[in-house]
Amino acid sequence: xxxxxxxxxxxxxxxxxxxxxxxxxxxxxxxxxxxxxxxxxxxxxxxxxxxxxxxxxxxxxxxxxxxxxxxxxxxxxxxxxxxxxxxxxxxxxxxxxxxxxxxxxxxxxxxxxxxxxxxxxxxxxxxxxxxxxxxxxxxxxxxxxxxxxxxxxxxxxxxxxxxxxxxxxxxxxxxxxxxxxxxxxxxxxxxxxxxxxxxxxxxxxxxxxxxxxxxxxxxxxxxxxxxxxxxxxxxxxxxxxxxxxxxxxxxxxxxxxxxxxx
Amino acid sequence: xxxxxxxxxxxxxxxxxxxxxxxxxxxxxxxxxxxxxxxxxxxxxxxxxxxxxxxxxxxxxxxxxxxxxxxxxxxxxxxxxxxxxxxxxxxxxxxxxxxxxxxxxxxxxxxxxxxxxxxxxxxxxxxxxxxxxxxxxxxxxxxxxxxxxxxxxxxxxxxxxxxxxxxxxxxxxxxxxxxxxxxxxxxxxxxxxxxxxxxxxxxxxxxxxxxxxxxxxxxxxxxxxxxxxxxxxxxxxxxxxxxxxxxxxxxxxxxxxxxxxx
Numbered sequence: 001x002x003x004x005x006x007x008x009x010x011x012x013x014x015x016x017x018x019x020x021x022x023x024x025x026x027x028x029x030x031x032x033x034x035x036x037x038x039x040x041x042x043x044x045x046x047x048x049x050x051x052x053x054x055x056x057x058x059x060x061x062x063x064x065x066x067x068x069x070x071x072x073x074x075x076x077x078x079x080x081x082x083x084x085x086x087x088x089x090x091x092x093x094x095x096x097x098x099x100x101x102x103x104x105x106x107x108x109x110x111x112x113x114x115x116x117x118x119x120x121x122x123x124x125x126x127x128x129x130x131x132x133x134x135x136x137x138x139x140x141x142x143x144x145x146x147x148x149x150x151x152x153x154x155x156x157x158x159x160x161x162x163x164x165x166x167x168x169x170x171x172x173x174x175x176x177x178x179x180x181x182x183x184x185x186x187x188x189x190x191x192x193x194x195x196x197x198x199x200x201x202x203x204x205x206x207x208x209x210x211x212x213x214x215x216x217x218x219x220x221x222x223x224x225x226x227x228x229x230x231x232x233x234x235x236x237x238x239x240x241x242x243x244x245x246x247x248x249x250x251x252x253x254x255x256x257x258x259x260x261x262x
Numbered sequence: 263x264x265x266x267x268x269x270x271x272x273x274x275x276x277x278x279x280x281x282x283x284x285x286x287x288x289x290x291x292x293x294x295x296x297x298x299x300x301x302x303x304x305x306x307x308x309x310x311x312x313x314x315x316x317x318x319x320x321x322x323x324x325x326x327x328x329x330x331x332x333x334x335x336x337x338x339x340x341x342x343x344x345x346x347x348x349x350x351x352x353x354x355x356x357x358x359x360x361x362x363x364x365x366x367x368x369x370x371x372x373x374x375x376x377x378x379x380x381x382x383x384x385x386x387x388x389x390x391x392x393x394x395x396x397x398x399x400x401x402x403x404x405x406x407x408x409x410x411x412x413x414x415x416x417x418x419x420x421x422x423x424x425x426x427x428x429x430x431x432x433x434x435x436x437x438x439x440x441x442x443x444x445x446x447x448x449x450x451x452x453x454x455x456x457x458x459x460x461x462x463x464x465x466x467x468x469x470x471x472x473x474x475x476x477x478x479x480x481x482x483x484x485x486x487x488x489x490x491x492x493x494x495x496x497x498x499x500x501x502x503x504x505x506x507x508x509x510x511x512x513x514x515x516x517x518x519x520x521x522x523x524x
Contacts, residue, residue: 044307045306045307052310052314052322053335063311063314065416072413073413151334151335177524180523187523261442261449261523
């Protein structure tokens, strides 16, 4: 059995026992993985509203009841305090530490948000014969701040962050079709082609992640990115904010295909 | 110029001036119409979360900033206090009155929610040659409480209410395809065929709206209904809750097609 075939329950059990602290790319590959954002309940309404107003960068998959660490819709037997491989803890907007268990930090004041992640639509693209350059080059996907402003909500505001994948010209239409099926995990691209039209002046110098090669005959295609809500929340310098560590996602019980709307 | 062709701005202007107090079915027909729910801010988070967890019956199109009556995403020049033809005012869960202006009731404590309405997908069905029986018979669409429980949020909970449209057997697949394109306005059906499997024991006796004829060779098809969030909120007996009067919707500046995800 490879890590592709592990069940979400099995992998989360290993994480809970401290036996799995690695990234989750490709693990339980037919299941939806999610970004985690934990915030104090005083910020929960504005954050939820921000996500509702900006569904492409912030597709909400589940929100815990206040104080609860149980994502009752996507994985009712899981515990967000222990069932991710690695967390990041931010205080007043500054990274304090990484850790593998946040039980001691979770109080009645906390609310957990799980947001869709690009692994789901990448899996769909790969199944359609469209390879991911960052996988081939063993890098992180390149991400960029854009001049596309999110709809603000309360004091949450900021630019949309996008990820970029070079796609062969002849595959661009198919890439739009395939990802349009998955609005819960960023959905269709937000932009195709010229990076400068969305405020990206140097495609070889991403704001997050790594540069990847764009070959002759390929077009840069941009999708809204789950880094957006983290960046926006961070900007507010919350007293305490906890996220997954990059690439160390929460694995839900839901199949990728369950989020295909057609 | 017929009412089909009026602009949303024009119709809302008439409503604001008290010159339009009629239902809005078919008015500005290429624009999205919306259900209105106004609640005190103390209930706003749980209601928003309830909607997020139950997107089929409760598709959120816009939420005002707390205390604001401006739906900044779908109609930034509109005012929810005056720009609907008729409102219903509920106190402690009981209908107090209908009126055409709620300016005096709107305080800093109120939040307005606009939720997608079936007019959008009905328009799409009609354009695909699928007629609406309740239109032909000049009735309200029949609606039923089901045994499908919504995902609860905080103290919001209750059964899903569905609307039913008889569809010719040979058109059922097309009806699924057409409405799947519009997840923001209830989306695909929740059930096709046997009413009893979703807890409807007498299809000729709807809980809301009117009975319509189901002809030989037609199948009852059920869609999640915007009455659900109103019914659920009403059950909480909020001190003050204001909604549109049935059929007297808010007309947004957004074209129906803008909400098609493919």
